[in-house]
Amino acid sequence: MIGGLLTGAVLLVVVAWLAACAEAGLARVSSFRAEGAVRAGRRGSAKLAQVAEDPTRYLNVALLVRVACEMAAAALVTYVCVERISVTWEALAVAIAVMVLVSYVAVGVSPRTIGRQHPLNTATAAAYVLLPLARIMGPVPKLLILLGNALTPGKGFRQGPFASEAELRALVDLAEKEQLIEDEERRMVHSVFELGDTLVREVMVPRTDLVSIERYKTIRQALTLALRSGFSRIPVTGESEDDVVGVVYLKDLARKTHISRDAETELVSTAMRPAVFVPDTKNAGDLLREMQQQRNHVAVVIDEYGGTAGIVTIEDILEEIVGEITDEYDRELPPVEELGEGRCRVTARLDIGDLGRLYGLESYDDEDVETVGGLLAKALGRVPIAGAGAVVPLPDGRGLRLTAEDSAGRRNKVATVLVEPLDQHEAAEAVAAEEDRETDW
Numbered sequence: 001m002i003g004g005l006l007t008g009a010v011l012l013v014v015v016a017w018l019a020a021c022a023e024a025g026l027a028r029v030s031s032f033r034a035e036g037a038v039r040a041g042r043r044g045s046a047k048l049a050q051v052a053e054d055p056t057r058y059l060n061v062a063l064l065v066r067v068a069c070e071m072a073a074a075a076l077v078t079y080v081c082v083e084r085i086s087v088t089w090e091a092l093a094v095a096i097a098v099m100v101l102v103s104y105v106a107v108g109v110s111p112r113t114i115g116r117q118h119p120l121n122t123a124t125a126a127a128y129v130l131l132p133l134a135r136i137m138g139p140v141p142k143l144l145i146l147l148g149n150a151l152t153p154g155k156g157f158r159q160g161p162f163a164s165e166a167e168l169r170a171l172v173d174l175a176e177k178e179q180l181i182e183d184e185e186r187r188m189v190h191s192v193f194e195l196g197d198t199l200v201r202e203v204m205v206p207r208t209d210l211v212s213i214e215r216y217k218t219i220r221q222a223l224t225l226a227l228r229s230g231f232s233r234i235p236v237t238g239e240s241e242d243d244v245v246g247v248v249y250l251k252d253l254a255r256k257t258h259i260s261r262d263a264e265t266e267l268v269s270t271a272m273r274p275a276v277f278v279p280d281t282k283n284a285g286d287l288l289r290e291m292q293q294q295r296n297h298v299a300v301v302i303d304e305y306g307g308t309a310g311i312v313t314i315e316d317i318l319e320e321i322v323g324e325i326t327d328e329y330d331r332e333l334p335p336v337e338e339l340g341e342g343r344c345r346v347t348a349r350l351d352i353g354d355l356g357r358l359y360g361l362e363s364y365d366d367e368d369v370e371t372v373g374g375l376l377a378k379a380l381g382r383v384p385i386a387g388a389g390a391v392v393p394l395p396d397g398r399g400l401r402l403t404a405e406d407s408a409g410r411r412n413k414v415a416t417v418l419v420e421p422l423d424q425h426e427a428a429e430a431v432a433a434e435e436d437r438e439t440d441w
Helices: 002-027 033-040 045-053 053-084 088-117 119-137 140-149 167-177 183-195 219-229 250-259 261-265 284-294 314-322 354-358 372-380 424-440
Strands: 232-237 244-249 277-279 298-302 308-313 336-340 343-347 388-392 399-404 416-422
Touching: 002 053, 002 088, 002 119, 033 045, 033 119, 033 244, 033 298, 045 343, 053 140, 088 119, 119 140, 167 183, 167 314, 183 284, 183 314, 183 388, 219 232, 219 250, 219 261, 244 250, 244 298, 250 261, 250 277, 284 314, 308 314, 343 354, 372 388, 372 416
Parallel strands: 277 298
Antiparallel strands: 232 244, 298 308, 336 343, 343 416, 388 399, 399 416
């Protein structure tokens, strides 16, 4: 009799081993992976796909089988030990030691390792047993789960494989380490999660970088500005730069001038579209969905005081997911390119201290700006576009003529600036000429 009980305990441990193996395999096989097996014509894939459609149900069945077999095996081993060992506490100690060792090695470590290493094969084999077993058990596993949930504080048993966003992120990182997905795909998935915590003010184009046009300017002037700046959507301002009254589209300007050349003299306000305003604290993900639904590509961002903080486009939000969007004309530029006779081409991001050293100044600083592009914008009093130029005086009386050149990137920021040195006399004349032009205007 004792031999039969031990044989039964061994068989129960084997069944528990198979159930644990099935649990580990099913946990790593998604419905997508099961569908791929079906398309590949893999044997047993149809049954696997059926199990993958409702993984929670079949995982519960495997869990119930494993726990029942472990408990039954423990009971049989305990009975044998009590019969063979006269001292009760010694018999119980032996039974506990044996079952802890068997449960840890034979049910805990070994089957789960195999299930994780060969999930598809394991889950396919388990599907042959779990499908009929689930039909036989009927609602029993679900009733036991409901009973467990009633005794468990919180949300109880979760229906999906992930309890939190952190678990899903960790699984994505693991997939990248196992070379199931590329590093760029991993970053994109993480960016989608981060978009839910991103505010509009973090992705917008700030007002200081905006190229805008006044509402009293003509359509011809607006068309020229659009072509020179490279922007297809330009905010239209009213009484001040803080007062955005609409947005004018390049295609609307082109359509009006194509229909009638006389339209070039009309005010730009006749061609602008109403502006959509959003607070700078709005969630970027929510705004993206609204823009898709309303088929709107640009919105004016308002700060807490009601002033214009900047504008945001669909492309700005998408860049948070896919990274910076560039085109075939974007290229890496050298910081400084010598052109001869003291002239040079520098990037707009070049530090003004480096610019000063190019022309023999040990130190050159400006408390308001740090880059050559910022220095040009300060001299102009507006955002520079290609072709815009200004003269900047140096501390020793000389001057530098800065001229914005090509734009780069999706936001058409000035990429390079042409720098031409002027002696003291030339610098004084250039500054006087600019002051005269401002006075005449």
